[in-house]
Amino acid sequence: MKNPFRNEWLLLAALGVGYVAAGFALSLYHDYVLLAVSTDSGSMVQAIWTTAHGYGVLYLPWLGGSYLGDHFSPLLLLLVPFYLLIPHAGTVLFLKSLSIGLVAWPTYLLARHWMRDRRAALVCALVPLFYPTILSQHFNQINPDHFILPPLLFSFYFFETGRIRPFLLFALLALGAKETVAGAIFMFGVYALLRRMRWNRVVLPMLVATAFFAGYYFFFGPYCSAGGELPSLRYLDHLGGSRAEIARTLLTTPWALCRPFFWQKADKLIYALLVLAPVGFLPPLLGLPSLVALPDFFVNLIGPPGFSVLRWHYGMVIGAFFCLGSIDAIARLARKAQARWGGRAELLLSCGLLCACLGGLGSIINPRDWRPGPGHRARQEVLSLIPPQASVLSSDDLYLRLAERLEVVTWEKYLDLYQRQKNPRPAADFDYVIVNALYYGEDPQVGELVARLLKSPDHALIYHRDGMLLIKRKPGSD
DSSP, X not given: OOOTTHHHHHHHHXXXXXXXXXXXXXXXXXXXXXXXXXXXXXXXXXXXXXXXXXXXXXXXXXXXXXGGGTSOOGGGGGGHHHHHHSOSHXXXXXXXXXXXXXXXXXXXXXXXXXXXXXXXXXXXXXTGGGSHHHHGGGGSOOOGGGGTHHHHHHHHHHHHTXXXXXXXXXXXXXXXXXXXXXXXXXXXXXXXXXXXOOHHXXXXXHHHHHHHHHHIIIIIHHHHSTTSSOGGGGGGTTTOSSHHHHHHHHXXXXXXXXXXXXXXXXXXXXXXXHHHGGGOSSGGGOOXXXXXXXXHHHHHHHSOGGGGOTTSGGGHHHHHHHHHHHHHHHHHHHHHHHHHHOSOOHHHXXXXXXXXXXXXXXXXXXXXXXXXXXXXXXXXXXXXXSOTTOOEEEOGGGHHHHOSSSSEEEXXXXXXXXXXXXXXXXXXXXXXXXXXXXXHTTOHHHHHHHHHHHHOTTEEEEEEETTEEEEEEOTTOO
16 A cells, blocks of 8 residues: 655655755855854854864854853764865755755654644645745854754754653753753643643743753853853843852842843834734744743843844744744644534644745845845955865854854954953964955954054065955064
């Protein structure tokens, strides 16, 4: 007898391959050819490069230690063998698109678990792939968030179906992608409570998430950080400058946590509407799985302005679980509709949900992002003048193309180290210094450093065109 699942899986696989190929092509063109700003992408590629070449575990020289001191992302180590197989930044870009495409697999399994119509489940598998906060990540900078969803969604699938051991395995893998996943795992317990599951399924995810959160923020993270404090705490500067000050503020004036929301209330409300729009065409379409998205959604609403940029990486968990909430709600609404009027509404509502996601893509697509920016040819020429092993103080837009070396840092990271009094390597010690006037032409600190280099007898300006400056340290200079 013919297997009724076979064609569905083949179709899902074919759609997935096409989606990943298209996403990778967009990513490669946007990040590597158009030379989009790539501070995060460069950091990821450099951390993988230093690991592959034996300099340390996800070691970033400009950070003074492992990337694990900034974010708990040991899952990135799984990318190293693939990079060794094809040692090119494009390999990491491909793995990012592959990870996003794999979201369809656990989504399909969950839809099949909740729905009776297999065609509707297949349509639902595509829904998160075209959700604005997820699709946009193909042309966003590489970040550990891009590797969260496959293990997190698989862990939710096994949790939903009562298979505790595989749930724990994939939950730990998801926690290994980034420490912020702890909030989502904790909400698995709240979801189980409201679904009236057995007590062990309520308590277990809460215990795992709480133990992990405490272990990272109070022990492992500070240990890996070069300065003993987590760099990510800079996002909570309004609460204090250290973990102790932040804890004291939260205990004495907890409402201070929400101040950034009121400082940017209009922008945050617009962000909330844009995030909810694809799944909000019918109010009942936010089912209980949407609860898992709430910690990330809350953090984005009260966080710095960058957290509420729809195209940035902060909304992946939000998009995925709002989609799952809608799929679960569609299954429940369809069962009620069938009991009252007969027929099946699953396929129709699933297609409506997919169309709503496609309709929201206008909020993330800007045609200007797909045209060469000012000075594109000049930037290409600057790259051609820099030897592979030279140390570079780079403009932010060239970091990805220069990341596969030991000594490279962007102006953004360099100035951030100065502001935090970390005493970075002097600019004069780099073999090459690149300045893009488009980004730092009016920055007084950059202007002062560049003026010093231009006056120095040990340095020479070897390229100046379309706002791009390339300063070279003369051989033999100390």
